[in-house]
Amino acid sequence: MIRLDLRSKAFGAARVLGPMALDVAPGEVLGVSGPSGAGKSTLLRILAGIDARFDGELDSGQRRAMVFQSPTLMPWRCVQDNVTIPTGATEADARAMLSRVGLTGMEQMWPAQLSLGQARRVGIARAFVGRPEVLILDEPFASLDAERIEDLLELTATLIDEFRPAVVLASHSEQELAALSTRRVRLEGRPARLIAA
Numbered sequence: 001m002i003r004l005d006l007r008s009k010a011f012g013a014a015r016v017l018g019p020m021a022l023d024v025a026p027g028e029v030l031g032v033s034g035p036s037g038a039g040k041s042t043l044l045r046i047l048a049g050i051d052a053r054f055d056g057e058l059d060s061g062q063r064r065a066m067v068f069q070s071p072t073l074m075p076w077r078c079v080q081d082n083v084t085i086p087t088g089a090t091e092a093d094a095r096a097m098l099s100r101v102g103l104t105g106m107e108q109m110w111p112a113q114l115s116l117g118q119a120r121r122v123g124i125a126r127a128f129v130g131r132p133e134v135l136i137l138d139e140p141f142a143s144l145d146a147e148r149i150e151d152l153l154e155l156t157a158t159l160i161d162e163f164r165p166a167v168v169l170a171s172h173s174e175q176e177l178a179a180l181s182t183r184r185v186r187l188e189g190r191p192a193r194l195i196a197a
């Protein structure tokens with residue numbers, strides 16, 4: 001569950017996010033759209049608990065995971081270590097989750113040996129291995145071709161159905177938002193407000 005009551009978020013004198021309230025239940029996927037620079041990533045960092053410098057209250061689960069626009073893997077660690085080290089998951093759990101995302105046999109490979117689609121799958125395995133209560137997805141499928149996006153959308157939808165985290169997805173892609181969201185909002189204006197979409 002995610003509950004945010006945000007009065008304001010500013011960078012110095014620049015007020016980016018205005019007053020807004022947000023509730024996301026387990027198993028729900030809130031799709032967030034809005035123009036570039038509206039504040040989607042800023043809002044998602046607050047929801048993920050990465051940015052605590054805002055005026056307001058955040059109430060969310062203990063187990064939080066985030067998938068970013070870039071896969072952000074540690075280049076000097078193998079695929080399996082990239083799942084176990086940041087999460088504290090066991091090797092067995094990491095192998096099982098890597099198998100769920102289609103990477104069986106690639107556990108000992110280096111990130112540089114992976115395609116972008118495979119690297120994104122590692123990011124998804126890393127996010128789900130800890131059975132998150134809250135999952136924040138910030139443009140998680142950017143720069144992939146249409147067929148790979150379809151595959152990853154299907155995989156992500158299956159894992160969300162199974163683990164039922166409260167999910168917030170920010171994307172510019174109507175295809176991604178339509179495929180995963182159970183509810184939609186737009187961020188608009190400066191400071192940005194949430195508008196039902």
Ligand SMILES: Nc1ncnc2c1ncn2[C@@H]1O[C@H](COP(=O)(O)OP(=O)(O)OP(=O)(O)O)[C@@H](O)[C@H]1O
Pocket residue numbers: 011016034035036037038039040041042043
């Ligand atoms: N660390 C920071 N310091 C100062 N300003 C920032 C910082 N991070 C973001 N901003 C500003 O906050 C605003 C919102 O940025 P944000 O990255 O959240 O937008 P976005 O909606 O995610 O954009 P995009 O869709 O292009 O990724 C922008 O004007 C940006 O310049």
